[in-house]
Amino acid sequence: MHFEVTELGAVERALQAEVRQFLTEELPRGSFVPGLGMNAAKDPAFSAKLGRRGWLGMTLPEEYGGHRRSMVERLVVTEELLRWGAPVGHHWVADRQSGPIIARYGTEEQKRRFLPPICRGILSFSIGMSEPDSGSDLASLATRAVRDGNGWLLNGRKVWTTGAAVNDWMIVLCRTTPVEEGGDKRSGLSQLMVELSADGVVATPIPFIDGTADFCDVMLEDVYVPDEQVLGTIGAGWTQNTSELAFERGGPDRWLSTYLVVEEYLRGLERGPVPHEVADLLGAAAANYWVLHHLTLSIARAVDEGRSPSIEASLVKEMGTRFEQDVLSGIQALIDLEPGLPARSMFERLLVTATLTAPSFTIRGGTNEILRSVASKGLAPSGGSR
Amino acid sequence: MTGQDLLAETVERLLNATPPGEDPWVDLAAGGFAWVSVPESAGGSGGDLRDAASVLRVAGRHATSAPIAETMLGGRLLAGAGLKVSGGSLAVVPGPGLAVVDGRLTGSAVVAWAAEADQVLAVVDLDGSPVLAAARPEQLGIERRLNMADEPRDDVRFDVALSELVTAPLPDGAADDLQRDGCLTRVVLAAGALQAISEMTIDYTSQRRQFGRPIATFQAVQHHLVAVAQSAVRASMAAETAVRTVQGGGGAWEVAAARVIVDEATIEGTRAAHQAHGAMGVTREYGLQRYTRLLWAWRHEYRQAREWRRWLGSEVASSGADALWPRITR
Ligand SMILES: Cc1cc2nc3c(=O)[nH]c(=O)nc-3n(C[C@H](O)[C@H](O)[C@H](O)COP(=O)(O)OP(=O)(O)OC[C@H]3O[C@@H](n4cnc5c(N)ncnc54)[C@H](O)[C@@H]3O)c2cc1C
Numbered sequence: 001m002h003f004e005v006t007e008l009g010a011v012e013r014a015l016q017a018e019v020r021q022f023l024t025e026e027l028p029r030g031s032f033v034p035g036l037g038m039n040a041a042k043d044p045a046f047s048a049k050l051g052r053r054g055w056l057g058m059t060l061p062e063e064y065g066g067h068r069r070s071m072v073e074r075l076v077v078t079e080e081l082l083r084w085g086a087p088v089g090h091h092w093v094a095d096r097q098s099g100p101i102i103a104r105y106g107t108e109e110q111k112r113r114f115l116p117p118i119c120r121g122i123l124s125f126s127i128g129m130s131e132p133d134s135g136s137d138l139a140s141l142a143t144r145a146v147r148d149g150n151g152w153l154l155n156g157r158k159v160w161t162t163g164a165a166v167n168d169w170m171i172v173l174c175r176t177t178p179v180e181e182g183g184d185k186r187s188g189l190s191q192l193m194v195e196l197s198a199d200g201v202v203a204t205p206i207p208f209i210d211g212t213a214d215f216c217d218v219m220l221e222d223v224y225v226p227d228e229q230v231l232g233t234i235g236a237g238w239t240q241n242t243s244e245l246a247f248e249r250g251g252p253d254r255w256l257s258t259y260l261v262v263e264e265y266l267r268g269l270e271r272g273p274v275p276h277e278v279a280d281l282l283g284a285a286a287a288n289y290w291v292l293h294h295l296t297l298s299i300a301r302a303v304d305e306g307r308s309p310s311i312e313a314s315l316v317k318e319m320g321t322r323f324e325q326d327v328l329s330g331i332q333a334l335i336d337l338e339p340g341l342p343a344r345s346m347f348e349r350l351l352v353t354a355t356l357t358a359p360s361f362t363i364r365g366g367t368n369e370i371l372r373s374v375a376s377k378g379l380a381p382s383g384g385s386r
Numbered sequence: 387m388t389g390q391d392l393l394a395e396t397v398e399r400l401l402n403a404t405p406p407g408e409d410p411w412v413d414l415a416a417g418g419f420a421w422v423s424v425p426e427s428a429g430g431s432g433g434d435l436r437d438a439a440s441v442l443r444v445a446g447r448h449a450t451s452a453p454i455a456e457t458m459l460g461g462r463l464l465a466g467a468g469l470k471v472s473g474g475s476l477a478v479v480p481g482p483g484l485a486v487v488d489g490r491l492t493g494s495a496v497v498a499w500a501a502e503a504d505q506v507l508a509v510v511d512l513d514g515s516p517v518l519a520a521a522r523p524e525q526l527g528i529e530r531r532l533n534m535a536d537e538p539r540d541d542v543r544f545d546v547a548l549s550e551l552v553t554a555p556l557p558d559g560a561a562d563d564l565q566r567d568g569c570l571t572r573v574v575l576a577a578g579a580l581q582a583i584s585e586m587t588i589d590y591t592s593q594r595r596q597f598g599r600p601i602a603t604f605q606a607v608q609h610h611l612v613a614v615a616q617s618a619v620r621a622s623m624a625a626e627t628a629v630r631t632v633q634g635g636g637g638a639w640e641v642a643a644a645r646v647i648v649d650e651a652t653i654e655g656t657r658a659a660h661q662a663h664g665a666m667g668v669t670r671e672y673g674l675q676r677y678t679r680l681l682w683a684w685r686h687e688y689r690q691a692r693e694w695r696r697w698l699g700s701e702v703a704s705s706g707a708d709a710l711w712p713r714i715t716r
Contacts, residue, residue, distance in 0.1 A: 001619070003623055274703040278703065280695055283642070283696060283702065284646055286702045287646035289710075290647075290713075291620050291624045294627050315616055318612065319616050376612050380588070382589075
């Protein structure tokens with residue numbers, strides 16, 4: 001467990017300023033309905049604009065349309081986008097994890113095929129991990145693929161698959177070798193890239209608690225997946241998937257979901273001194289955002305320095321998501337409003353959505369209980385002196 | 387390896403070599419470690435705030451009972467007033483509470499390590515300007531008291547003619563700077579102590595067996611380990627970032643934020659560490675309480691954490707909605 005303190009350098013600061021300016025020009029406040037972190041709207045035109053700016057696939061190699069920039073630079077960009085409530089939904093998963101995992105494990109041909117459109121913000125991806133009977137115990141999954149000519153025949157069912165009804169591709173974790181008696185469930189798994197418009201794929205949106213319908217039930221029935229769409233090595237799916245989760249867990253999307261609720265609350269305060277309980281909440285919130293920002297920055301820097309801070313990422317995601325909920329409860333305790341719809345202010349709209357969706361913050365991307373178990377693996381006795 | 391790492395390692399070695407029960411001050415003073423960040427021109431050991439913090443952090447990690455923070459703070463006050471440090475320990479009146487009336491310095495305060503100090507220093511307001519007043523303990527009314535960790539926190543009463551004290555003007559803002567820097571010492575010490583209790587809890591739970599296995603293999607206990615580790619990590623990040631900011635100039639916002647984080651971390655971290663230790667943690671025969679008692683005591687020093695939180699929140703409110711994000715990411 002290691003968190004080095006780090007600061008943004010001049011180039012990173014300049015990038016931060018550039019993104020801020022871009023957002024105030026492209027998406028002036030009041031001109032759009034801001035979203036809550038990574039739950040923000042899908043807007044392919046906006047994603048394409050980011051792509052043209054060079055702000056997607058930032059860390060990917062240039063020969064595939066990427067920009068060979070650092071994880072810290074990517075963090076600078078994503079922090080600004082999330083904090084603004086920008087419509088990042090279309091490219092979010094592709095940029096955060098599908099692109100990097102394809103860059104790491106994909107064949108030359110796959111990299112040429114998938115990475116350039118990911119970097120342009122035009123290709124969207126879903127995560128095909130969870131199943132009806134396999135959530136936290138992901139390795140127990142039942143979706144299986146059997147050999148069929150020059151490819152695989154895929155059968156099974158994925159669930160909670162965000163965006164599957166509208167996205168282009170899904171990376172499916174499935175079983176390609178049956179588990180032997182007493183064998184390790186984590187071996188024999190593979191990652192297949194499935195086109196969501198392919199024959200045999202039926203994605204049905206599941207109504208979400210706030211009345212939206214983004215995550216889906218995905219039936220996979222005799223879906224043919226050619227060998228060119230196998231990601232990495234057959235049988236190495238668990239390891240590959242674990243490294244994908246590291247991309248998924250260490251970012252600012254894990255503590256910024258309710259930031260705009262706080263900001264809009266602040267905007268609504270009357271001028272002049274605030275009551276003690278308001279100052280207490282704002283002081284605690286500011287301090288926590290500040291330290292989470294620095295912890296996340298430290299993780300990104302560690303990746304740039306060649307380390308793989310997956311334990312650190314789990315530790316920060318676990319506390320970041322709890323904080324997202326705590327700060328919301330704090331605001332709820334201060335307001336005099338009976339939140340209702342249609343919302344009469346931006347604050348009310350954000351508050352209602354945040355209240356309804358907050359329970360998902362500590363579930364999606366691995367539950368906090370599972371994250372604590374993962375993090376505790378990194379807490380072995382050091383034998384150090386004291 | 388940075389200069390700070392080297393310094394930390396040296397202090398670490400020194401403290402490891404100090405037998406339990408022996409006063410670590412003698413060796414710390416002999417090595418000049420209590421005067422780090424006090425300019426050499428003022429008789430100090432030189433170095434900057436980051437160096438001072440690396441010494442304090444190790445002191446916190448060892449629950450070192452010695453007036454290092456006080457002597458550093460006092461040394462910087464003396465240097466700021468153009469005076470020199472003597473080589474003995476210093477005590478500092480942590481806040482307002484003293485006033486000059488008819489040429490006499492009067493009032494009372496809780497002062498750490500006052501009775502054994504060479505000098506007790508106070509920043510006093512004289513016609514709107516800050517002045518350093520240095521007293522010898524004999525010139526003051528001192529009632530000896532201890533904090534919850536058995537460290538001297540004396541009740542000190544001032545009623546002495548200013549002309550009998552050594553006085554010298556301080557730069558403007560010295561009183562606020564002392565609040566900030568004093569708070570920062572507690573934050574850094576606490577970060578070190580929280581790291582120590584995280585390590586202790588990991589070690590203890592891997593050795594202690596119940597139901598035929600190490601208790602660290604129980605998921606509920608692992609969750610305590612994670613809670614203590616998170617407390618340590620947050621506190622360290624907050625402390626180090628605040629130190630860097632103050633070193634660069636200003637930093638009251640960051641120190642307040644760090645104090646808020648350390649306070650939360652102290653509550654969560656000490657609770658989880660004790661829970662994971664069972665009865666062993668609450669005996670004086672085992673080391674955990676040395677740390678947790680100090681951590682609980684520091685929460686109330688250099689103003690209550692609550693006051694820093696309120697000050698920070700008021701700053702946030704008066705700066706407005708659009709200023710928060712740039713401030714967080716500054
Ligand atoms: C908004 C949202 C979007 C999502 N998007 C996607 C997506 O795009 N793709 C995808 O694949 N998945 C997605 N998920 C699914 C998510 O990954 C799972 O919900 C998560 O992994 C938990 O699985 P589960 O819901 O089946 O809960 P379960 O595993 O059934 O857990 C229920 C409870 O039991 C606890 N629990 C389970 N096992 C243990 C254990 N060993 N120790 C302690 N506690 C345990 C859990 O922590 C939890 O509190 C999404 C979920 C949400 C809420």
